[in-house]
Amino acid sequence: MSMAVHVGAVGVARPRIEGRAKVTGAARYAADEPIPDLAYGALVLATVARGRVRDIDVASVRDMPGVLGVIDHTNAPRLNPEAGNFFGPDGGLRLLQDDLIPHAGRPIALVVAETPEQARAAAQALPVTYDEQPHDTRLFAGHPAGRPALTLFDAPADIGDVDAELAASAVVVDERYGTPEENCSAMEPHSATAWWEGDRLEAVDSNQGPFQIAFTLATLFHLPPERVRVRVDHIGGGFGGKTMCGPQLILAAMAATRFGRPVRVTLTRAEVFLATAQRPATDQRIRIGADADGRLRAIHHDATYEISPLAEYIEGCTELTKTLYAAPAIRTALTVVPLDILPPYSMRAPGAAPGSFALESAMDELAERVGLDPLELRLRNEPGVGPVSGLPFSSRNLVACLREGARRFGWASRDHRPRMRRAGPLLIGTGLAATSFSTGAFPSTATITAEPDGTFTVAIAAADLGTGARTALTAIAADALAVGTDRIRLRISDSAIGPAWGAGGSRGTASWAWAITEAAAKIRGPERPMTATVDTTQLLGDLASRERHAFSAVFAEVGVDPATGEVRVRRLLGMFAVGRVINPLMARSQVIGGMIGGLSMALHEEGVRDPVTGRHVNADFAGYHIAAHADVPDIEADFVPDDEPGVPWGIKGVGEIGNVGTAAAIANAVWHATGVRQRHLPIRLDRVLES
């Protein structure tokens, strides 16, 4: 190793390592891999919301040009019912196992043909008849099927006497807030190609965690884990939607097994909407009581959301409620309502995105009723320790975010009365929200090998969804080994590398960096091994018990056209406390992307269901609008100094926090502009006009 002083790579703004590949079209995504002798699968989705398949008339398409065959519940390989996800067994994975239809959009057959056109033509021609049963797809709080959610995380809290404190409060806000079904909508539709190599099942699949996906696939197909390998090069975004073992992969593996050749299954955009995963709709009630000076006495947050009977899921809407503000009494509860819908799963900032919309809207309403600056209301209720747990915070820099954000935004000159400002015909308003998102790390394994040419091969089954994991982990490995980044050869996105947490829960970088750092320490240790593998399971267990969260403050300015009801965001600013920033250029991009996701949630996104058929009616980008160039102003985002003690490099994770709070900040700005509260997302034109 050179004796030159090593100049660190961590903390330096650098363009992405794969930047050139991505701007020249050379970067390969799952559907781009050239694989010889490929056949193509096309899905057939159920068009009814509940019932049974009466008949699938396979004979009528079997002789269509190029068709190799059809897989349905009568001939599909038997899958292991024990296969599941983070929350337990998952019936969503058990495709084509019986004639039951649990929701509209459920895959009921796969047509396999020589070309994509032939497969699609036969899938569209395939006659299916159903025995329909009555369905229920309508979520509301108090639904008779409601029951408590799992308590794996965001368990119910109940400290102090909420009812007594509310009764003693000078001011009480008691309101309901609603958010709709939303779709992750990564630009890359899910794609998988599967084939057998001897007795090993190989797959190229777009997903957020190759090791976990391969493990699930092995379980499903009754295979030992070492006989299943899942890899990919680049991933075209995930946002939660590629966390699970997707239908593309399960069906491609079935087809490869049945037809004895590689089969590619790439979902259409409609199938991504109808058959992958969604953020559940929520119906939340918040009660906040405060003294006349704005000091909180009680917060009560009841969140009801939908799930499918096929699988458990936790939309942790009340996590922030237990984190953000001090109050002598806090009560939270999550209620799930099983409905005949696509099983919900994590979408970017799960729980926190809808939960913060409710909480931070309610806080704004409280500020209005107390007659206090919404910024001051937050500052006045800053807790010293975890409001529910009583644990110290590992680090908490929310106040710094609020103050610095307010300074840059020019908050001090704000007139807090609503409907006071105009720009031409537009009503102008500003709003803010405070946020948090829990952080941490999960066990992962990394291997570093010192190569004869002086480079280091660093292998970890991480995934780079566009988060910049490649670039960040290269910098971390370089600094941990005290060499330049040019001497690091990073291998990721391959289940064969070994167990690792996926890209999710804002825990990817912290989890992977930890394993890489420990492996590097071994390589540089007294024994100087040529290769070192580290599993962080034990180390993580030793971490001190703390409240660990990233924090941010979001400020928005909107213009509302009273004639059309159109809301446009004119300014958006976020200040973030996300631990140590590994690469400011990429981290800034990521939180800005999150804020745009929040803007999109506030104003545009809504999975609309026809109550009569139970089907989504807007499963495309024309009907389900996601923010486009013209919707998005220039956005300011920056970081306050922060750290995360006990975690290598002081990392907190930036994946989700950007999404949190923006919707509430915009809704609060709309109130400030118009004088009318918007308690249901998205803030559609008709909702603005009606109010």
Place this chain on the structure above:
Amino acid sequence: MTTRSTISLRVNDVTHRLCLDHRRTLLDALREDLGHTGPKKGCDQGQCGACTVLLDGRRVVSCLTLAVAAEGAEITTVEGLAADGELRPIQEAFVRLDGFQCGYCTSGQLCSAVGMLAERAAGWPSAVTADVSPDGPVAELDAAEVRERMSGNLCRCGAYPSIVHAILETAARDGVTG
């Protein structure tokens, strides 16, 4: 009934002879038959822009263009933007200013940006152009113009602000060519 035809496609200055299913889109022909996987399929129905390529210098969504209808045109994909391995200014600006995250929309954004700069230089107005009269001045290229003209290219990662910066910077420095 014939369902296939043999045609010539000229892509990035190279001519290819292909026998194609008439249903084959230009996007699928580029990707599946010619191995140009730079153009991406985000929706296959003209709603996302990920498949944008240049047809005789004009941007089209290749998923809504039948391959057989592209015979005789000069087709440029993202792979053809960098001449002799030198990144074009717009490509270099995307990398330096972080105009993408996952990169899936990027080839479409880049082709769209190149086509858009040419459209605007040719005097084509957009919905936000103040003076749309035929003899009006060429629109000033500000952020609002870029956003409006680029709105057919969705980016779920939310790289929009950096993309707009990259385009404005490139246009200011390198004019119409991008």
